[in-house]
Amino acid sequence: MSEDKLNHKFNHVLRLADHVMVLSQRLSQWCGKGPALEEDMALTNVALDLIGQARLWYAYAAELEGKGRTEDKLVFLRDAHDFHNFLLVEQPNGSYADTLTRQFLFDTWHYHYLQALKSSTDQQIAAIAEKSLKEVTYHLRRSSDLVVRLGDGTALSHQMMQAALEELWRFSGEMFMDDDIDIGMYAAGVAPLPSALKPAWDAHIADIMHAATLHLPVANSWMHKGGKQGVHTEHMGYLLAEMQFLQRAYPGAQW
Numbered sequence: 001m002s003e004d005k006l007n008h009k010f011n012h013v014l015r016l017a018d019h020v021m022v023l024s025q026r027l028s029q030w031c032g033k034g035p036a037l038e039e040d041m042a043l044t045n046v047a048l049d050l051i052g053q054a055r056l057w058y059a060y061a062a063e064l065e066g067k068g069r070t071e072d073k074l075v076f077l078r079d080a081h082d083f084h085n086f087l088l089v090e091q092p093n094g095s096y097a098d099t100l101t102r103q104f105l106f107d108t109w110h111y112h113y114l115q116a117l118k119s120s121t122d123q124q125i126a127a128i129a130e131k132s133l134k135e136v137t138y139h140l141r142r143s144s145d146l147v148v149r150l151g152d153g154t155a156l157s158h159q160m161m162q163a164a165l166e167e168l169w170r171f172s173g174e175m176f177m178d179d180d181i182d183i184g185m186y187a188a189g190v191a192p193l194p195s196a197l198k199p200a201w202d203a204h205i206a207d208i209m210h211a212a213t214l215h216l217p218v219a220n221s222w223m224h225k226g227g228k229q230g231v232h233t234e235h236m237g238y239l240l241a242e243m244q245f246l247q248r249a250y251p252g253a254q255w
Contacts, residue, residue: 017057018085024050076247087227088171097160116192151212173223
């Protein structure tokens with residue numbers, strides 16, 4: 001494999017790791033603060049699932065890079081501009097409506113992307129995708145169900161879900177913007193083009209929004225972008241300061 005293709009694969013795998021690691025960090029902030037005990041435990045378990053997936057992606061990224069960095073170093077010793085996650089997943093938790101809407105939008109993308117990755121020409125990527133998909137199928141079913149229950153619930157829950165959707169929608173478009181890494185991985189048969197997954201994502205989103213009696217924002221709304229290239233919102237720095245504090249304060253610390 002050429003050096004350019006290897007670099008593209010490393011960066012592609014690193015992105016997949018960053019998406020789920022950052023979202024897991026966000027979800028973990030709800031631990032002990034959920035609206036009900038059962039929901040608190042369920043959301044924490046989703047966060048743990050995503051950490052497990054992140055470890056698999058980071059371990060493979062470290063192997064591809066071949067510079068001796070471990071998964072811990074990739075997580076705790078990179079600055080914000082070196083992370084390449086979607087802007088969506090770094091958005092603050094806000095209310096529970098905001099958290100669930102963010103989760104639902106990402107889960108729908110995540111499910112369809114992993115489905116496509118199962119056919120990757122890279123056997124390691126295909127294997128991680130297949131393993132992760134078992135958990136993500138549950139994540140999507142859960143977030144879809146809760147969006148419907150709250151959207152079609154009380155007048156207040158409906159209002160809060162609609163407001164969350166309108167606020168977070170502008171971060172959803174980045175998930176389907178193709179760049180050089182995406183195009184290179186598609187040409188090599190490693191990964192799908194993100195833009196090709198948009199119709200399936202749209203269809204599921206529309207079905208759930210209809211059942212939830214929520215109104216979708218305008219389809220061609222302006223969208224934020226830049227997370228995949230390391231350009232983040234102001235929230236990312238605060239998130240990393242919390243997530244990386246121990247390793248930064250005590251370099252090399254181990255349990």
